[in-house]
Amino acid sequence: MTIKGIEVPQVAFGTWQLSGEDCFNGTIYALKAGYRHIDTALAYQNEDVIGKAIKKYGIKREELFITTKIPADIKTYEGAKKAINTSLKNLDTPYLDMCLIHAPWPWSDVGGDYSDGNVEVWKALIEAQKEGLIRLIGVSNFHPKDIEYIVNKTNVWPVVNQIRYFVGNTQDEIVNYCKAHDIIIAAYSPLATGELVDNAIIKEVAKKYNTTPANICLSYVYTKGHILLSKSKTESRIIDNINNLFKLADEDMAYLDSLKHIASTRPLRS
């Protein structure tokens, strides 16, 4: 897909909870399998390992799209500037393709009001974009009111909102708001962090297509047209998760749309 004239690969390799050898090998497997978008965060403490794996694989920088995030507990302009520079150093790159505010509140205070702090961080992102350090800027886990606040203060819209999104947890209010304002949805935890791969309802749909429940869940997000972030440390799954994607029939999409709360919907520390 293209955002503001910039090519953004729809399928991204997620790296939350990957560290050390799993992260290094996982990134190499992902690049070999054809992923050209990698999603990380300063808070994942794995940017340096990802940077090393990218160098080892030897891909040209411009052929890769890297997303990272400003930690959720950083809510000052200076703190955000420092975080951007740290991510650039960790990833050993002159620029980030996309940088997001990880969440509108620190994970220790989910739902707390940090509106003015978010404006500070947003200003640092706007500045870094002007300086050419970041190509696209966005948010994550933001509700419409959080987005409205930063836009009202800066007049700059985020281009992406990365949210927890999977079959039965489609966050329609946020998605509709984002669609109306040309904000692309990036769907994280499309397998509900693994919870959905053994789900009995999804298994029935998988049978019909002679595929796996995991592939149904990932293909559901793919069919919706959102950015798809899936994580695995297992080479065969990393390969399957990008190569087996397909467009589900309308009737099956409608059925999957009708399912509610088939896995935990709470925001997880990430």
Ligand SMILES: NC(=O)c1ccc[n+]([C@@H]2O[C@H](COP(=O)([O-])OP(=O)(O)OC[C@H]3O[C@@H](n4cnc5c(N)ncnc54)[C@H](OP(=O)(O)O)[C@@H]3O)[C@@H](O)[C@H]2O)c1
């Ligand atoms: N912005 C945010 O706040 C936020 C929050 C959460 C996640 N994210 C991003 O979204 C990415 C994906 O979300 P997630 O890490 O929660 O997980 P996920 O992709 O929903 O699920 C990953 C889990 O499913 C397993 N799995 C993967 N492919 C499978 C397959 N084909 N068959 C069976 N099991 C499979 C993995 O196991 P193995 O690894 O053992 O193979 C792992 O346990 C993250 O890595 C991160 O980049 C962002």
